[in-house]
Amino acid sequence: MKIAVLIKQVPGSDSPLRLNPAGDWIDENVVAYEMNESDSYALEEAMQINERSGGGEVVAVCMGPDRVQKIIREALAKGADRAIHIKENDHGETDPLVIAKVLSEAVKSEEFDLVLSGLQSDDLGMGQTGVLIGEMLGMATATLVMATEIQDRNIKVKRELEAGWFQWVTLPLPASLAIQSGLNQVRYPSLKGIMGAKKKEIKVVEKSDLNGGDSKQSLTNLHIPKAEKRTEMISGEADQSVGRLVEVLKSELRVL
Amino acid sequence: MPEREVLELDVLFVGAGPASLAGAIKLNRLFKESGQDASVAVLEKAAEVGAHSLSGAIVDPRSIAELFPNYKELNIPVEAEVSEERMYYLTEKKKLPFPYVPPSMRHHGCYVTSIGKLTRWLGEQAENEGIDIFCGFPGTELIYDADTVIGVRTGDRGIDKHGEQKPQFEPGADIHAKVVVLGEGTRGSLTKQLIRKFDLMEGKNPQVWAIGIKELWQMPQGTVTPGYVAHTMNFPLGHDIFGGGFIYGMQNDILDIGLVIGLDYKNPGIDPHHEFQRLKMHPWVRSLIEGGEMVSYGAKSLPEGGWFSIPKLTVDGAMLIGDSAGFMNGQRLKGIHLAMKSGMLAAEAIAEAFASNDFSDASLNSFADKVNGSWLKDELWKVRNFHQGFDRGLLAGLMNSGLGLFTGGRGWGLKNKLPSHNGHELMQKGAAAERYADLEFDGKYIFDKVTDVYHSATSHEEDQVPHLHVSDPDICKTKCAEEYGNPCEKFCPADVYEMTGEGEDRRLQINFSNCVHCKTCDIMDPYQIIDWVPPEGGDGPAWVNL
Numbered sequence: 001m002k003i004a005v006l007i008k009q010v011p012g013s014d015s016p017l018r019l020n021p022a023g024d025w026i027d028e029n030v031v032a033y034e035m036n037e038s039d040s041y042a043l044e045e046a047m048q049i050n051e052r053s054g055g056g057e058v059v060a061v062c063m064g065p066d067r068v069q070k071i072i073r074e075a076l077a078k079g080a081d082r083a084i085h086i087k088e089n090d091h092g093e094t095d096p097l098v099i100a101k102v103l104s105e106a107v108k109s110e111e112f113d114l115v116l117s118g119l120q121s122d123d124l125g126m127g128q129t130g131v132l133i134g135e136m137l138g139m140a141t142a143t144l145v146m147a148t149e150i151q152d153r154n155i156k157v158k159r160e161l162e163a164g165w166f167q168w169v170t171l172p173l174p175a176s177l178a179i180q181s182g183l184n185q186v187r188y189p190s191l192k193g194i195m196g197a198k199k200k201e202i203k204v205v206e207k208s209d210l211n212g213g214d215s216k217q218s219l220t221n222l223h224i225p226k227a228e229k230r231t232e233m234i235s236g237e238a239d240q241s242v243g244r245l246v247e248v249l250k251s252e253l254r255v256l
Numbered sequence: 257m258p259e260r261e262v263l264e265l266d267v268l269f270v271g272a273g274p275a276s277l278a279g280a281i282k283l284n285r286l287f288k289e290s291g292q293d294a295s296v297a298v299l300e301k302a303a304e305v306g307a308h309s310l311s312g313a314i315v316d317p318r319s320i321a322e323l324f325p326n327y328k329e330l331n332i333p334v335e336a337e338v339s340e341e342r343m344y345y346l347t348e349k350k351k352l353p354f355p356y357v358p359p360s361m362r363h364h365g366c367y368v369t370s371i372g373k374l375t376r377w378l379g380e381q382a383e384n385e386g387i388d389i390f391c392g393f394p395g396t397e398l399i400y401d402a403d404t405v406i407g408v409r410t411g412d413r414g415i416d417k418h419g420e421q422k423p424q425f426e427p428g429a430d431i432h433a434k435v436v437v438l439g440e441g442t443r444g445s446l447t448k449q450l451i452r453k454f455d456l457m458e459g460k461n462p463q464v465w466a467i468g469i470k471e472l473w474q475m476p477q478g479t480v481t482p483g484y485v486a487h488t489m490n491f492p493l494g495h496d497i498f499g500g501g502f503i504y505g506m507q508n509d510i511l512d513i514g515l516v517i518g519l520d521y522k523n524p525g526i527d528p529h530h531e532f533q534r535l536k537m538h539p540w541v542r543s544l545i546e547g548g549e550m551v552s553y554g555a556k557s558l559p560e561g562g563w564f565s566i567p568k569l570t571v572d573g574a575m576l577i578g579d580s581a582g583f584m585n586g587q588r589l590k591g592i593h594l595a596m597k598s599g600m601l602a603a604e605a606i607a608e609a610f611a612s613n614d615f616s617d618a619s620l621n622s623f624a625d626k627v628n629g630s631w632l633k634d635e636l637w638k639v640r641n642f643h644q645g646f647d648r649g650l651l652a653g654l655m656n657s658g659l660g661l662f663t664g665g666r667g668w669g670l671k672n673k674l675p676s677h678n679g680h681e682l683m684q685k686g687a688a689a690e691r692y693a694d695l696e697f698d699g700k701y702i703f704d705k706v707t708d709v710y711h712s713a714t715s716h717e718e719d720q721v722p723h724l725h726v727s728d729p730d731i732c733k734t735k736c737a738e739e740y741g742n743p744c745e746k747f748c749p750a751d752v753y754e755m756t757g758e759g760e761d762r763r764l765q766i767n768f769s770n771c772v773h774c775k776t777c778d779i780m781d782p783y784q785i786i787d788w789v790p791p792e793g794g795d796g797p798a799w800v801n802l
Contacts, residue, residue, distance in 0.1 A: 012798055014715040018551060021477060029508060030472075030551050032307060032713060032798035070304065185424045188392070188413055188793075191263045191431065195297075195388050 001056040001150065003046040004107045006117040006129060007039040007075055009068040013122065019222055025091050026222070035071040038118025042179040044186045045148060046116050047079045053150045057081045061107060063099065063207065064092050076197035077189035083202045086210065093207070094124060095215040100132030102212035106205055108137055114155070115176040119144060130178030140171035143178040261429035265295045267606055268433035269599075270395045270408060270446060272300035273309055274371070274592050275578025276439035277378035278323055279599025280387045286607035294610060296387050299408065299431070301394035303794035305379030308441075308773055310556040310802040311371035311592060312468070312502055312514065314338060314363050314485065318631075319596035324381075333377050334367035335506040336482030344540075346491035346501070351540045358661055360587060360638070368483055368504045368512070370801040371592060394790030395446050398574070399430060403454075404616075405573035407432035408446070413792055416719050434615050435606050436574040439599060442557045443775035445789050447580040456567035456576075461676040463582055464561040464643055465779045466499060469532040469749050470514030470802065471708070472506070472552040473545050480509040487589070488541075492534035495650040497521045498560070498643070501535050502589070503544060510551075510801075511544060516589075518560065518646065519747075519780045520679030525688020527746040528776070529555070530695055533702045537694070545701060553703075553711040554802045555749040555774040560586045561676055563640040569602075569627070570620040577602050583632065587639040587657060594632055601626040641667035644674035683782050685739045688746075705751040709770050713798040714750070716791050722768040723791035724752065724777060731783055732764040740782055747780045772797050 011017060011031040018027040035043075043060065050056040060075035062068050063086040072083045086106050093099050107115065115137065120127035127143075134141030146166065147158035159167045160180055189197075232248070234241045249256045267283060269276035276298050284296045302308040315334065320327050341363055343354040379389055390410075399407040407430055414425035438447045443465065451457055484505030493499050498518025506512050515532040535541055559565065559582040566582045569575055577583070577598040584591035605623035609615050627633055638660070644667060645656025659669035667674035697704040716723075726732065732755065736742055742764075744753035750770040757763050773796045778788040 012713065014713045014798055015800075016551065016711055016713060018474070018549075027474075027551075029510075030800050032304070032800055034303070187424075188426055190261055191390055191393070191410075191429050192261065194390055198388075 001050055001053055001113045002059075002110070003049065003056060003114040003116060004059050004061050004110070004112045005039070005043045005046045005075070005080065006103060006115065006133075007043060007060050007062045007071055008036045008118070008121050009033045009062070009064050009071045010036045010121055010123040017224075019224065023221055023223070024219055028091065033067060033070065035074060036118050036121050038120065038179055038181045040186050041181050041183055042116040042118050043075055043078065043080065044184045045179055046114070048184060049114070049148060049150060059084060059110070059112075061103060062086070063102060064088055065090065069202075072202055073197050074189060076200045076202075077193040078187060079193060080200075082200050085202055085204045086207050087204055088207045093212070093215065094219050095217045096126040096128040097132065098212040098215050100129050100136060102207055102210045103129065104133045104136040105210040105212065111174075113173050115139065115174070117176070117178055119178045119180050127178070130176050134176030137174070137176065140173075140175040141177075142169055142171055142175065145177045145179050146183045148177070258426050260427040263429060263431045265297050265431060265433045266610070267294065267296045267435045267437065268408060268431055269296070269298045269437045269439050271438070271440040271444065271580070272298045272302075272305045272379055272389055272391070273375060273439055273441050273578060273595065274378060275580075275583075275595035275599040276437065277375065277382050277599070278319060278596035279437060279439065279577060279603045281323060281378070281382050281385055282600040283603035283606055284385055284387050286603060287610070290607065290611065292607070292610055297431075298382065298387060298389045299393050299395050299410065300389060300391045301790050301793060302391060302796060303798065304376075304391050305389060306372040306376035307798050308796055309371045309375040310468070310470070310554045310799060312470075312504065312512070312589060313369050313371045313592060314366045314504070314590060315369040315374065316366050316588070316590050316593040319593040319600065323596065323600065333373040334369045336368050338363040338366050338368060338485050339481065339483035340485065342486040344486060344488045346488045346538055346540070348491055349539055351488070351538075358658070360661060363485055366590075368485065368506060370506065372799050372801050374592070392794035393429070394793055395440070396428060396790055398436065398446055398449060399432070403572060405436050405450075405571060408436055411790055411793055415721060417721060419721050422719070434573070435609065435620065437599075437602055437606070438574065438576050438580045439578045439595070440580045442559055442579040443778055443788070444580040447576060448778070450571065450574060450576070451567055454568070454571050456571070458568070460567060461561055461564040462678045463559050463565040464676050464679050465519040465557045466516050466560045467519055467528050467555060467557050467747075467749065467774060467776045468514055468516045469528055469555040470512060470553070471550050471711070472802065473511040473513060473548040474551045475509045475511050475545070475548040477509055480505045480511050482507050488535075489650060491538055492531050493517060497526070498646040498653070501541070503541070511548065513541070513545065516558070518679065519557065519776065520677065520682050522682055522684045523689050524683050524685075524740040524743040524782075525691065525746060527692065529705050529708065529749040530692045533695055534692070536701055542701060550703065550711060552799065552802055553708040554797060554799055555772050555776070557775045557779055558591065559584050560643045562586055562643055563633070563636040564673055565676060569624050570617050572617045573615050575602050575605070575620055575623055583636070585635060585639055587642040594635070597630065597632045598627065601630060601632065638665040640665050641671070641674045644676050647677070680780050680782050680784065683740060683743065688741050705749065706770075709750045709772065712750070712772050714770060714772050714796060715798070716769040716771065716795040718769055720792050722766045723789050724766050724768055724771065725787040725789060726764060726766070727785045727787065729764050731785060733762045736783065737762075744777055744781060744786070747776050749774060749776065753777065
């Protein structure tokens with residue numbers, strides 16, 4: 001299989017988040033970046049698909065400023081065969097339509113059998129990339145993928161539904177799959193993998209050279225919600241206080 | 257079961273800090289110049305280079321200039337050249353400027369720097385020059401052939417809290433190298449093993465450590481002068497505890513504020529984190545952070561012992577550099593340039609060893625000769641008795657230091673070598689004096705340890721064996737509780753140690769996932785029963801610009 005894996009670099013989940021002075025993005029100076037969690041599962045799944053089906057190529061595709069080289073090299077160290085870096089200058093595009101267009105422009109000429117992406121990014125969480133790319137490249141598309149099985153020119157996938165239910169769907173190739181975290185055991189890079197990564201190709205493409213169209217949505221303002229703690233002491237006779245408690249649970253907290 | 261990976265290299269540096277990175281760069285260049293086809297790699301326990309690096313820091317650019325003569329044209333990430341220097345003696349409410357700051361304690365021509373950023377930059381240079389850096393791989397064991405070090409074993413991954421293998425278990429790798437260079441930083445875990453095995457401190461003064469604790473504060477726009485430097489003495493530590501405060505101006509209105517405390521204090525009730533919080537209660541210090549927001553926290557120990565506490569530097573197949581060896585100038589509050597220089601001198605010795613194909617102690621020991629013949633020794637020799645002077649308090653220490661300026665570093669103006677003492681042995685038994693009654697954790701300027709730890713972005717896989725090994729936990733609830741009142745709860749700046757339960761159920765709980773890798777517990781535990789070993793690769797703080 002020839003598989004593209006879309007990976008994104010996001011702020012580490014343990015990094016304290018602050019806003020920049022303009023209030024339209026986070027302060028990148030205090031953030032340690034890492035590979036988006038579900039993307040690392042997508043990468044692992046791509047490698048496992050090829051290991052099971054007897055070979056192929058895994059290409060890591062990443063859009064972002066220079067700092068994303070770190071996760072590109074991580075992907076190569078783990079076993080991706082080569083990479084495409086779509087270079088941006090600022091902190092990165094945030095319109096999911098433009099992101100999907102740029103990515104599909106970057107990969108369409110390569111005629112991949114599969115495009116794997118993480119279900120959603122841990123920073124913006126739009127969850128649209130895999131679906132939009134499927135449409136743009138004319139691929140069958142599945143989301144919330146929990147397992148994969150190649151069957152000749154089809155791929156059978158297990159999708160996670162609500163309330164513990166699953167659905168098996170068979171899609172024709174080529175296909176775009178949005179991968180759910182936890183479907184496999186992500187490997188660690190080996191020492192030899194890290195050494196070998198240096199010799200692998202990273203093709204750098206300027207985002208401005210790809211026809212992504214104009215952003216129709218942008219972030220104008222971020223704010224951190226104020227955590228407010230409020231304690232109400234309910235006093236009085238048991239009957240009355242139970243009545244008040246039920247009212248709070250029903251109308252204010254809406255848990256009943 | 258996955259097979260153990262084995263890698264054959266020529267030279268392996270352990271710990272991607274300034275010492276190893278400078279050494280690796282220098283060595284790689286020497287190999288290239290001489291046409292030697294030899295591989296150089298660096299092992300790092302953090303997830304990325306610089307994530308476990310913490311320092312003040314004011315950097316003397318001397319070694320950077322030696323390694324990168326055109327460093328001013330390179331995009332080296334210093335914050336600012338030191339532009340304004342102050343030294344204050346603080347009383348509880350007031351600050352008194354020192355009338356005279358000796359030249360050796362001035363920082364003209366030096367740079368306020370984030371060691372995290374500098375180390376990342378050095379890492380990039382190293383990689384650009386063809387050196388492999390293996391991040392997320394802690395060295396956990398030295399591999400020997402008889403008594404010759406022949407490599408390093410990295411930590412296993414995927415061991416659960418009971419010591420059993422998890423499904424994703426992967427055994428650590430064996431990296432074989434002709435020379436292993438330990439640049440693990442302060443109180444390195446392999447360094448500790450090596451020093452013990454070969455008794456490398458024989459005839460030396462015991463190493464004496466301090467702990468440095470710092471926070472970065474984001475101040476309102478346009479209020480911080482990059483390159484502003486202030487050092488403080490006395491409050492909150494008083495005269496009997498070695499140390500002092502530092503306040504540095506960084507770019508983007510970040511104020512770097514911290515406190516260094518000697519790990520040779522006597523009162524077991526001392527809590528270095530709380531002392532640092534008290535520093536911020538000083539009216540002047542408070543005025544500096546008024547209206548700001550704390551954004552990062554970290555702590556690290558540092559070797560203060562000086563020249564006489566530097567161990568024998570080589571054994572068959574291995575050597576010690578940087579903080580692992582104790583190359584730190586306590587008087588100048590600087591070690592980064594010395595660490596880098598030690599790595600570069602080690603590189604010269606290694607290149608010669610390759611030329612003669614002899615990696616024995618006798619061959620590698622030319623490193624010690626190179627240290628002795630370099631400015632590194634000149635600088636440390638002049639302040640060789642600096643820390644020892646403070647054994648008798650602040651004023652005595654300052655006097656000793658002042659006299660040393662006129663006598664080339666003699667102790668009390670007379671003696672060539674003053675002895676030092678193991679810090680943990682100086683702790684006095686008995687009830688601890690209460691010092692923190694007035695400390696109010698307001699969550700705005702004064703923080704408890706848990707809040708601070710959150711700002712260190714520390715994380716550890718929870719399902720693993722705690723990486724803090726306490727060899728006899730019974731001592732904690734019996735002897736230690738009685739004699740010292742469990743000082744581990746206090747000296748740890750990250751709330752790792754906690755005595756819980758009552759009566760029969762009393763026990764030590766180790767909240768290892770809080771650990772910021774400062775090594776204070778390993779150093780300061782009065783019974784020396786705590787052994788700090790690396791947790792799973794990549795775990796620990798995720799510092800960006802400390």
